[in-house]
Amino acid sequence: MELVVASAIGVLTAGGVYLVLRLRAFPVILGLSLLSYAVNVFIFASGQLAVNLPPILDKYGDASYTDPLPQALVLTAIVISFGMTAVLVMIAIGAFLDSGTDKVNISREDRDVEDPVK
């Protein structure tokens, strides 16, 4: 169980970082999504992995339960990363339509074109 979760986080993070470093809008968006999936699983695991346990106390005292706080944190993180990805997509589309390129980095040639007085 630990191995599966740990390697899943590792693979997602590695893939995410690789895609972000591609520096083109679409791979960067996918990469950041992968990174946010990785971090969601990571936070979920930070409350210790427990299988088939409820996140609430059944009868106060004698029941085992899984830590509910990471689940609340993950929920918040999912909502935020979802919203942020939507904003990123819109800004990426705007940048692409305005400049005709989906490169995230701004090279010297681009800058010289954008410099009106030069």
Next chain:
Amino acid sequence: MNHWIIAPIILPALLAPILGYVMRHDVTIARIGSIAGSVAMVAIAAGLFVTAAGGDISVYRLGDWPAPFGIVLVLDRLSALMVLLTSVLALIVLIHAVATNWDAKGVHFHALFQFQLMGIAGAFLTGDVFNLFVFFEVLLIASYGLMIHSGGRARMRAGLQYVVMNLAGSTLFLFALGTLYASTGTLNIADLAVRLQEIPVEEAGLVRVAAMLLMIVFAVKAALFPVQFWLPGAYSNAPAPVAALFAIMTKVGAYAILRIHNVVFGPDIEATGDMAGLWLFAAAIVTVAIGAMGVLGARRLMPLIAFSVLGSMGTLMLAIAAFTPGATTAALYYLVHSTFAAAALFLIADLVITRRPGDTLTTLPATVQNGLFAALFFGAAIGMAGMPPLSGFLGKLFVLENLRAPGQMAWAWSAILIGSLVTIVGFARAGSALFWKSTAFVLPENTITESEEDEEVPITHEPARAWEVAPTMAAIGALAALSIFAGPAARYLEATSDQIIDRTGYVAAVLSNPDGLKPYPKSHGDEEAGYGEDAAKAEGHTTEEAH
């Protein structure tokens, strides 16, 4: 419980949707609403400032849940000072944006502006690290909208970079919080401070990772080397009033380091030691150097100012990295100063560059009111560079005075002094190209002013009205006031830094429950013993105490 503590968050949070949905069709009504909201915010912040000045730490428990279980807002001298600084800066910037018509060049400026204030005020007031993350996201998502306000090719591309950079930073923040929760089982700042003191050095590996990850995240916000590269692009391409408001955004990172790395991972905590201070110090030295070189090398006005902001963040971080009461006092003084200095520079730059084709530092015929703009630029620039009589000089002197430890002094003094000299040269060069040489400059006969057609923003040749100049003057006036009242300000900030470093006072105020709620964790007693073994891991320390 003092309900006013949550007002700086609630007020903009309620105002922003009203501005966005109800008032968006009429720019005049939106302006009245937004300015009225900002004035009210200044009043509330001033009230909170007076409340906190007495030295009491007030805690606001959301939903009345006791501290480590619910989220708390904490009002102490530091957070009151930061909220007041934010609200005053916001009012100055907002008046500038309205007077220069920036707010009408795109949609939803005022709504985004208020959401931005909500996020910043929340980040300063919260007493919970996960809630800090949430408020960071609120202020970031509003800043994305403000950053690309009024659009344009260069701005959209710089905006995309800014968003990508900050989303990566947010992911790192979550990793840091996950690590911290896994190793301590809490996310409340005061509770974290208690837990960290109990962690023995040999088991501190995970906590040290969390401390450094958090520091990197805050360094991204504070634009510290090696994660400073987003700042020049973002600030120089943002609309100038927005860049002026962003002067407080880098300070959010500085504030978070001040708070978290004093209260939770303070240098006296065995588990983390002086690790944070050493790394911060080295990073800050390089940041000062990059800022100074950038000011000297910039070919355009907006990047020049952005690099000077970078240099000032380096100086600020040098003082914070010392983690001593004196240096923290100096850091707070310099923080207030550099916020207004950066804002003044961006605001005057806006007045100048809307009257010239582009913001390149080439000599062109003088604009209208060249003398007035030159004087304002001169005032703001000597403030930023650290020349007397404005507060930059006192601030830097104050920082130098408190960085006298052996091994620290040689590096810090040479970085700050050489950096200041280079910055002065850079500003002098920019000022003479923009204002001085232009008075004697006549455009050669056959020059084609093609640039004017390319410009997305039309150039005005009208003299600036009093309302357009007033915000810049107010920001420079704040620098002068900070210089004149340096004594009382330093005394107040000294009390503030004592309060930041006094961990027990903070913990006692947050974790005590004067309203008769169940205190934590002692009285849980036998109930605590019933915790399931698996689930008790995260609560490890609590259970141990209970047994």
